[in-house]
Amino acid sequence: MKFETQVVHVGDRKRQAGTPTPSTTPIHLSTTYFHDSTTALDRIFGHEEEGLSYGRYRNPTNDALEDLTTAMEGGYGSLACASGMAALQIAFQAALLDRPHTILSAHSIYGATMKLLDNVLSPFDIKIVYVDICDLDAVKKAIDTHKPGCVFLESASNPTLRVGRIDKIAELTRAAGASLMVDSTFSTPMLIKPLQLGANMVVHSATKYLAGHGDVLGGIVISDQEHHETVRMLSRIAGPVLGPFESYLTMRGIKTLALRFARQCENAQKIACWLKTHPAVERVFYCADPQHPDAEAIKTQFTPGLYGAILSFEIKDLDKPKVMEFIDRLRLIVPGTSLGDVHSLMLYPVVASHRDVAPKMRERMGIRENLVRLATGIEAFEDIQADLDQALRAI
Numbered sequence: 242m243k244f245e246t247q248v249v250h251v252g253d254r255k256r257q258a259g260t261p262t263p264s265t266t267p268i269h270l271s272t273t274y275f276h277d278s279t280t281a282l283d284r285i286f287g288h289e290e291e292g293l294s295y296g297r298y299r300n301p302t303n304d305a306l307e308d309l310t311t312a313m314e315g316g317y318g319s320l321a322c323a324s325g326m327a328a329l330q331i332a333f334q335a336a337l338l339d340r341p342h343t344i345l346s347a348h349s350i351y352g353a354t355m356k357l358l359d360n361v362l363s364p365f366d367i368k369i370v371y372v373d374i375c376d377l378d379a380v381k382k383a384i385d386t387h388k389p390g391c392v393f394l395e396s397a398s399n400p401t402l403r404v405g406r407i408d409k410i411a412e413l414t415r416a417a418g419a420s421l422m423v424d425s426t427f428s429t430p431m432l433i434k435p436l437q438l439g440a441n442m443v444v445h446s447a448t449k450y451l452a453g454h455g456d457v458l459g460g461i462v463i464s465d466q467e468h469h470e471t472v473r474m475l476s477r478i479a480g481p482v483l484g485p486f487e488s489y490l491t492m493r494g495i496k497t498l499a500l501r502f503a504r505q506c507e508n509a510q511k512i513a514c515w516l517k518t519h520p521a522v523e524r525v526f527y528c529a530d531p532q533h534p535d536a537e538a539i540k541t542q543f544t545p546g547l548y549g550a551i552l553s554f555e556i557k558d559l560d561k562p563k564v565m566e567f568i569d570r571l572r573l574i575v576p577g578t579s580l581g582d583v584h585s586l587m588l589y590p591v592v593a594s595h596r597d598v599a600p601k602m603r604e605r606m607g608i609r610e611n612l613v614r615l616a617t618g619i620e621a622f623e624d625i626q627a628d629l630d631q632a633l634r635a636i
């Protein structure tokens with residue numbers, strides 16, 4: 242099945258003997274399932290038989306969503322979680338369960354993920370090392386020196402859109418016996434499929450492109466067999482699972498992902514191209530740029546013709562109050578701390594996503610005070626362009 246077909250068919254319409262089949266997966270709210278005999282339940286608890294028993298372990302609505310995301314990424318299995326951060330946390334724990342307690346992470350990542358590493362995991366004797374993931378020599382050296390149990394990167398970094406060579410990093414990681422984990426929130430499986438490039442786990446904030454409408458908080462971990470079994474084992478106890486209503490909404494959102502994301506990418510590419518010529522704009526960060534420092538990685542790994550729907554740009558000579566004024570002048574683009582929705586969203590990293598990142602680290606990430614991030618929606622390109630133009634001209 243092609244991706245566009247998968248997203249509207251996989252997971253739904255599972256037949257059950259004796260009942261007509263619903264055309265879309267219902268929201269199953271029941272937390273508890275009983276069986277004809279305790280022997281049957283015993284077999285389920287003993288893992289001799291697949292089956293439903295308790296909502297923290299499995300839920301039919303989540304099963305449907307998980308089947309779908311597994312197919313979309315080409316993985317062995319998925320876990321639907323209550324947020325992208327919950328998905329990242331359980332994935333890190335799964336990666337490190339039987340491996341050295343060191344995480345080698347790209348230094349250019351979402352601010353909250355950096356906090357998860359530094360403030361949540363590090364106090365539990367997990368060593369965190371940061372590296373420029375686009376510098377393969379530095380990655381190799383760091384793997385040799387620190388012998389990590391897990392290597393982590395974002396498929397396109399937040400917000401400067403650096404793209405590492407997942408295939409090459411996977412080779413280094415595999416040779417060192419470590420797990421490779423990729424946060425693919427920005428790219429979606431339409432742009433890149435990290436498991437097929439050698440990663441062991443892929444994480445999405447489903448809050449973003451997968452659900453796509455700004456009304457769901459969710460996360461997904463999709464893994465190979467070894468990691469999936471560990472993720473599920475941990476999840477049965479730690480219980481970070483997604484609620485069935487959010488699961489339903491995420492699945493409903495995914496059905497239009499192919500249409501939405503294609504349009505969002507097209508809008509981003511046109512806006513990036515136009516902003517490059519705008520007199521108020523100093524620099525544009527976008528993956529279609531032929532001068533992009535990771536053009537080779539983008540060409541080898543991204544689906545041809547798609548470059549993502551996020552771009553960042555620096556506004557000439559603006560300090561923080563002036564950038565804030567620019568954002569306040571937007572009339573259509575929503576100044577919100579998210580991305581991936583049907584409506585365009587503008588984020589100011591130094592105030593929102595990267596607020597708590599130390600200034601020195603921010604500098605290393607390339608995040609300056611005049612940098613803003615735009616996640617294009619599905620609106621008409623001309624309307625997004627006009628809104629940006631009026632706000633840029635006004636300051």
Ligand SMILES: Cc1ncc(COP(=O)(O)O)c(C=O)c1O
Nearest residue numbers: 324325326351399426446448459
């Ligand atoms: C790249 C990336 N990963 C993970 C997350 C966390 O996702 P959530 O807000 O669903 O917990 C975000 C949120 O903005 C993100 O941008």
